Amino acid sequence: MRGRALAATLIFAAFAAVPPLAYWANDPYLIVIASRIVAFAIAALALDLILGYGGMVSFGHAAFVGIGAYSVAILGQAGITDLMLQLLAAIVAASAFALVTGAISLRTRGVYFIMITLAFAQMAYFFFVSLSAYGGDDGMTLSSRSTLFGSDMLRDDGIFFYVSLGLLGALFLIATRIVGSRFGRVLRGSRENALRMNAIGFSPFRYQLVAYVISGAMASVAGVVLANQTKFVSPAFMNWHVSGELIVMVVLGGVGNLIGAVFGAVVALVLQEFLGAFTDHWQLWFGLILVGVTLASRDGVGGLVRRLTGGKR
Template identity: 65%
Template sequence: MTDLTQTLAPARPGLAGRLRLALCIFAVLAVVPPLAHALDEPFLIVVATRMMVFAIAALSLDLILGYGAMVSFGHAAYLGLGAYAVAILSRAGIDDLVLQLLAAMAASAVFATVTGAISLRTRGVYFIMITLAFGQMAFFFFVSFSTLGGDDGVALAARSTVLGMPLLQDAPGMFYATLALLVAVFAGLYRLTLSRFGRVLTGTRESALRMQAMGFRPFPYQLTAYVIAGCLCSVAGVMLANQAIYVSPAYMSWHRSGEMMVMLVLGGVGSLTGAMAGALVTIALEEGLARLSEHWRLGFGLILVGVALFSPGGLSGLLRRVGLVRDAK
């Protein structure tokens, strides 16, 4: 009971190590466009934007996996729902990013509520398999959606507008809009995980039975976290569609869910800063290794093996071990 009591205790005031590290990451990201301009490498802005999109997705997954111990192999479904919300609304003449975000989150909330209420009645490998099944159902639904290109996907006519303004049309505008959403998602989850809700969710991860003995029903907390995670992942989907100006069912395949889990493993499960850093490093490694060799996946796999063997806590664990960050979570 001691661990649970500490988990439910109020967080200490002041800036934790994870928040300081996150601020450093945001500061570095903010200078990417002027740096890319100085180096005459505009592609860096495109890559960095993609990195931040998946950082948002990784943060959403970490809420349920790292804090709620819910291993979902269908989380990429919400990435696809966000992307297809852009495609469907664009065809209906609705190009405003705010409306598309709201529609994507609403659709994801409904899907997550229904599927989560069913999935959370299972545990362990059964939870993994049922979330995988729901994710694949969404995947094959859009594969058969012939009016939106089916398996080939569909190209968008243009990027979304923001309150009628074409802020996303150029690469720097797209970059800073994505950065703003990343900061907002991180800040929201940071406050949520430090709240009573977050502490109860973490306590449920440690021992659901003990939480019940303390008077908390785990199911409502887990379902709420599951819905929040789905909604936030759909935000990443909306931005991914705008960044690529293209939407495909491949966004919601189980392979994409697996890639998100790899990001968490690399950065550190149960650490918001680690999840964000893991996504940034994963995309950067993929881009960098792909330029070196067509067999880049072999090198990436060796890196993951090294992380699993020598730093099970990922980048967060490594930083804590060397003493650079006292509280990397």
């Protein structure tokens, strides 16, 4: 556990150092990349909460990201630009969607769960594609970023980045609390053995559903950040590809230790930027790295790092 806390401190310190570094290197665009990484790190963190601790492999988490993004766009168009209100709306909407779809999805197990979450995400995707009032398939441009306490300070990329990082940090602490609590232990227990949990008087269904709702609400925060970062929303945010990439990030960073998900998001996105700078065929190399990492390590890059540095789990 101490190693994990150290890793978390290191990663958050590295994040916090990006803006000064970017100004020093005279390359403010680095902050833009870093904000994007933070957004995906939030979504990956949310997914790891149910995937790593509840054994629920959701192949539809992009839907929550999209709901968060559209909360910003729809409220923004109605004149409500306050970030807090938008966050609240995103969380309420995503929780409602998670409650309904989760109650149905959790009747299934394993691969069937993977596919039914995908089905619901695809429904959400096609719903927003047909929503012409908000641009349909074309998506819509936001005229400006959200406001915070009535000020438009988020226009500044640096401030926006630190606010996003703050959200990631807060959610990380909340998630850490959750998995360390009795609720988290029940959740893990129901992953290991649902029958036994039932026998000692816990209904795994209720715990799993609550976890699913929490995770969906957290993922919607990622959508709020992403919409503000690109100043644009589109159904493409909820494409099944995005759900797949989120799984890749979580698995890449090592399943079931929260900071690994954040680390996975960093690794995946930096790697994409890095390979993209070398070659137009970056997907080929990225794919080869994914295959290579999986074959070489049982626990993603995180596991590889631990093994190479001789650390323990």
